[in-house]
Amino acid sequence: MKRKGPTDTGCPVLRSLKQVGDAWSFLILRDALGGSTRFDDFQRNLDIAPNILSGRLKALDEAGLMERRRYSDHPPRDEYHLTERGRDFRPIMQALLAWGNRHFAPEGESVVIVNRETGRQAEPVMIDRVSGRPLSDPVFAQAAGPAASERIRRRYPAISEFLQAREAGR
Amino acid sequence: MKRKGPTDTGCPVLRSLKQVGDAWSFLILRDALGGSTRFDDFQRNLDIAPNILSGRLKALDEAGLMERRRYSDHPPRDEYHLTERGRDFRPIMQALLAWGNRHFAPEGESVVIVNRETGRQAEPVMIDRVSGRPLSDPVFAQAAGPAASERIRRRYPAISEFLQAREAGR
Numbered sequence: 001m002k003r004k005g006p007t008d009t010g011c012p013v014l015r016s017l018k019q020v021g022d023a024w025s026f027l028i029l030r031d032a033l034g035g036s037t038r039f040d041d042f043q044r045n046l047d048i049a050p051n052i053l054s055g056r057l058k059a060l061d062e063a064g065l066m067e068r069r070r071y072s073d074h075p076p077r078d079e080y081h082l083t084e085r086g087r088d089f090r091p092i093m094q095a096l097l098a099w100g101n102r103h104f105a106p107e108g109e110s111v112v113i114v115n116r117e118t119g120r121q122a123e124p125v126m127i128d129r130v131s132g133r134p135l136s137d138p139v140f141a142q143a144a145g146p147a148a149s150e151r152i153r154r155r156y157p158a159i160s161e162f163l164q165a166r167e168a169g170r
Numbered sequence: 171m172k173r174k175g176p177t178d179t180g181c182p183v184l185r186s187l188k189q190v191g192d193a194w195s196f197l198i199l200r201d202a203l204g205g206s207t208r209f210d211d212f213q214r215n216l217d218i219a220p221n222i223l224s225g226r227l228k229a230l231d232e233a234g235l236m237e238r239r240r241y242s243d244h245p246p247r248d249e250y251h252l253t254e255r256g257r258d259f260r261p262i263m264q265a266l267l268a269w270g271n272r273h274f275a276p277e278g279e280s281v282v283i284v285n286r287e288t289g290r291q292a293e294p295v296m297i298d299r300v301s302g303r304p305l306s307d308p309v310f311a312q313a314a315g316p317a318a319s320e321r322i323r324r325r326y327p328a329i330s331e332f333l334q335a336r337e338a339g340r
């Protein structure tokens with residue numbers, strides 16, 4: 001019997017997780033974002049069984065995150081390139097990297113992000129492009145978007161309620 | 171036989187993933203960041219089997235992401251609160267939300283982040299706090315940190331190499 005997984009209520013977090021699957025897929029995307037394109041590169045760096053790697057690459061291809069391109073006909077060889085959707089996964093990886101470095105690296109940092117121009121280590125932080133403020137600021141709240149299901153609308157206020165509260169507070 | 175998972179090479183991305191486990195744990199953290207603290211709240215909102223929920227909460231407690239606090243002795247009832255480590259998971263959740271909204275919400279956005287003061291929808295973007303530039307800028311590269319293993323040092327240049335390249339380019 002297949003164990004029942006989380007129900008899709010339209011939540012974007014779950015939708016994202018469903019595309020990626022498991023830790024192996026995260027690590028394949030990590031290596032692809034780092035420049036790997038060939039089966040052998042992935043396999044060597046991840047120390048992963050070929051059948052598992054091949055299944056995960058197929059799933060990432062089907063989910064539209066990676067694209068298979070033939071680079072040799074004799075023998076048949078393919079490369080795997082990130083699509084725009086796959087490249088857009090980068091902030092998630094950087095957020096995982098920052099969290100891991102902060103909390104699970106008692107021996108010190110193993111991988112960091114560096115600004116090539118200055119040689120300085122970057123400090124990843126998530127901000128709102130509109131206001132420029134860090135999203136950790138309590139001024140930010142979750143709201144039900146235009147396509148929210150009944151279940152999500154029961155849980156979060158609509159955007160219009162924030163606008164009304166703002167008008168009322170004037 | 172337990173399937174062989176990824177080897178811990180010190181990579182912070184994998185370290186982070188190992189703390190969280192699976193989609194259920196992500197969703198429990200999502201709800202905890204949204205304010206849920208009680209077993210019944212998690213269960214109702216996630217539509218999750220009690221034994222699975224209970225196991226995941228225990229694992230999150232053991233990983234130091236959540237903290238169990240007794241709020242009633244008769245009958246015995248506990249609340250689950252995020253620790254600092256758990257609260258620091260927020261940027262990962264926000265990055266997953268942004269990615270899901272951009273790529274996997276063909277019917278429109280279901281959950282969004284709103285600025286309470288302005289009522290405007292936030293646009294999450296990951297930047298470097300030091301330079302203020304978006305981390306999607308190609309100026310940023312991954313580097314081996316001070317605690318990098320042999321395997322990671324083979325894969326990424328050390329921070330000092332970026333500094334030397336910068337000196338050489340002057």
